Amino acid sequence: MPANQFKASILILLALSFISTISFAKEIYRSIDSQGCITYSDQPSGKSQAIEIHNQPSRLLRYVRKVYDGDTIILEDGKHIRLLGVNTPEIESRQRAEEPGGVAAKKWLQAQLKDKKIYLEYDEVKFDKYKRQLAHVFLSNGKHLNLALLENGLGTISIIPPNVRYSDKLMQAQQHAEKMQLGIWAMPEYQLKPIAQIANHAKGWQRFSATFHVIKKNRKYTRLLVNDKIDVRVSNQNLKVFPPLSKYLGKPLEIRGWVSRNNDHYTMLIQHPSSLIVR
Helix, strand or coil, rough: CCCHHHHHHHHHHHHHHHHCCCCCCCEEEEECHHHHHHEEEEECCCCCEEEEECCCCCCCEEEEEEEEEEEEEEEECCCCCEEEEEECCCCCCCCCCCCHHHHHHHHHHHHHCCCCCCEEEEEEECCCCCCCEEEEEEECCCCEEEHHHHHCCCEEEEEEEECCCCHHHHHHHHHHHHHHHHHHHHHHHHEEEHHHHHHCCCCCEEEECCCEEEEECCCEEEEEEEEECCCEEEEHHHHHHHCCCHHHCCCCEEEEEEEEECCCCEEEECCCCCHHHEC
16 A cells, blocks of 8 residues: 555544544534645635534433333432423422323323333433433334324423424424324313413413513513513523514414413513414
């Protein structure tokens, strides 16, 4: 083998090793100098060419001790795993009452996990404020349980940036269940209500219809106002995942999420466009 070819082969092997260590880079650039030497970098230079990188997210094999509820499982080592991108109704506990559909979601998840073996795939943020791990959960046959919960109408989409992996697929799964009136979508407790009824809201995830005409912004939130007593707020750090909020003004909207109350003021925190739908 000519010396230049041998040198190039060695450099390619080294480059492959280099690429594997910088999987966080969005692009890798390949350059060849006048001597035929090949180099790789995460920064473009001269006549370098971008190399397309296909990163397969890593998945970790784990074993399940028990199913806590429809969107939370406990591993053999005692760690709690909260399924990303989905929220299921609550089951009864000392802290809260049972919500319609909660038991059905838990029983479905228990049936899926009979052999106890799962594969976990993490996104950008690995833990929530309760110190639970956040993950997409897969079976050995590749079945995506987060997605399947939504497809069967057993829960609702709950995307919190920056954990937005699979968001398009999750939204499609929910749209299918809603169209087919599966699970919670057929239950009277989760039907659309005018936002004027927000003061009578039940605890848990809700759907309201409204039209907004005013936007107000402060240091932390941008708010869409129905009136001085009712608003929807978006964290300013999440505005980048939304279209301009002015797009929503004057249009009939559906707002999905949880209601917070402070005296006679009601607000809903919206973290992703999937919770704010133009009708």
